[in-house]
Amino acid sequence: MIILNVIRVYAGYFFLIIGSLFLFLGPLGILRFPDVYNRLQAGTKSTTLGAISALFGIGLLEPGWLGKIVILILFILLTNPVSSHAIGRSAYRSKVPLCGKSVVDKCEEEHIYKEAK
Amino acid sequence: MNEIFRTTIIQISIWVAVAGVILALIRGLIGPTPADRVVAIDSMTTVATVIIALFAHLFKRFIYLDVALVFGLLAFITVLIIARCLERRMI
Amino acid sequence: MxxxxxxxxxxxxxxxxxxxxxxxxxxxxxxxxxxxxxxxxxxxxxxxxxxxxxxFSPKRLLYIIRYIPFFLWEVIKANFDVAYRVIHPKMPIKPGIVEVKTSLKTDTGKFLLANSITLTPGTLTIDVVGDRLFIHWIYVKTKDIEKATKMIPAHFEWALKEIE
Structure with a gap:
């Protein structure tokens, strides 16, 4: 029983450290990538997994808090992609260009937007 | 001994996450288009939510998790509204 | 009733x-x-x-239970992929926006599909128009609609068809 407790606590520390590393890598990607869409990719993915992992670590360290931690994890998992989707769409509609390295851009999309207006 | 180890680990995590917030802040300051700044704000708020939860564990206060939840909710709504304004050319 | x-x-x-x-x-x-x-x-x-x-039908619950570990594994893979591209000094990226088609009909299904695509390796949903999805791909492997459809959304639709 005591061994199980020790494993739980150290797994909690492990998830905390991994989570904070990903929370650091996401903004690093935002700083390094060349255009809005690539920055959005790095920002969304790394911060989502980092947040989930760190919160899960806190939940392991404090088993009494697990209910609210689960709510926070579900909330971040559902809302983070939605906000990145909204930013990407608004960036495309306000005609932010893709970076020079890009290989393909479906121009019919522009066409659809013109028809909609 | 155990207590010192715990606080050290959590303080390291908090400092690493704060470094992430600072990197995103730099991108927010130099970002050439408004969309870049919104991306920076989005990831800054997600990281800040986790930092509040880490502080809740550091000080052993259950009530701070409510602060994290409300902060995350408000940040989500803020980003959605700014993106909508950007789309309609209000900025 | x-x-x-x-x-x-x-x-x-x-x-x-x-x-x-x-x-x-x-x-x-x-x-x-x-x-x-x-x-x-x-x-x-x-x-x-x-x-x-x-x-609450049992078949649907079964598919949800099978989908969650698959999804979490994809998220973890996606993060190591992005972390590799961030840390690599030359940044091996070849970005572009491709178009794919989905067979899901309901709004819930499209919402779940768009979220799953956003959180998995190298792809980000930019816009949804009817049954066409516009996806930003960080390393474009194919420009063809049919091939891209086989590579990105077909990966998730086996489960989401039952869940939607």
Missing amino acids: NKIVKILFTAVIYFVVWILLTASLKIEEIFVGIIVSLGIALFTFENFTSKGLRY
Whole structure:
């Protein structure tokens, strides 16, 4: 029983450290990538997994808090992609260009937007 | 001994996450288009939510998790509204 | 009849969220929780659910249980992929926007598909127009619609077809 407790606590520390590393890598990607869409990719993915992992670590360290931690994890998992989707769409509609390295851009999309207006 | 180890680990995590917030802040300051700044704000708020939860564990206060939840909710709504304004050319 | 089922379904979901938020099983908390969740469900059930109890069918639950570990594994893979591209000094990226088609019909299905695509390796949903999805790909492997459809959304649709 005591061994199980020790494993739980150290797994909690492990998830905390991994989570904070990903929370650091996401903004690093935002700083390094060349255009809005690539920055959005790095920002969304790394911060989502980092947040989930760190919160899960806190939940392991404090088993009494697990209910609210689960709510926070579900909330971040559902809302983070939605906000990145909204930013990407608004960036495309306000005609932010893709970076020079890009290989393909479906121009019919522009066409659809013109028809909609 | 155990207590010192715990606080050290959590303080390291908090400092690493704060470094992430600072990197995103730099991108927010130099970002050439408004969309870049919104991306920076989005990831800054997600990281800040986790930092509040880490502080809740550091000080052993259950009530701070409510602060994290409300902060995350408000940040989500803020980003959605700014993106909508950007789309309609209000900025 | 259908209306009552929908209201009860919404109220049950709200009540579970209430229990998780209060994190206590005192009799007063549960009593207030039942009243509040029923009251809110009366006003919001129309926007909350379109199918009611069908969401609790055993087949659907089975597919959800099978989908969650698959999804989490994809998220972890995606993060190591992005971390590799961030740390690599030359940044091996070849970005572009491609178009794919989806066979999912309902809004819930499209929402789940777009979220899954956003959180998995190298792809980000930019826009959804009808059954066409525009996807930003960080390393474009193919520009063809058919091939891209086989590579990105078909990866998730086997489960989401049953869940939607």
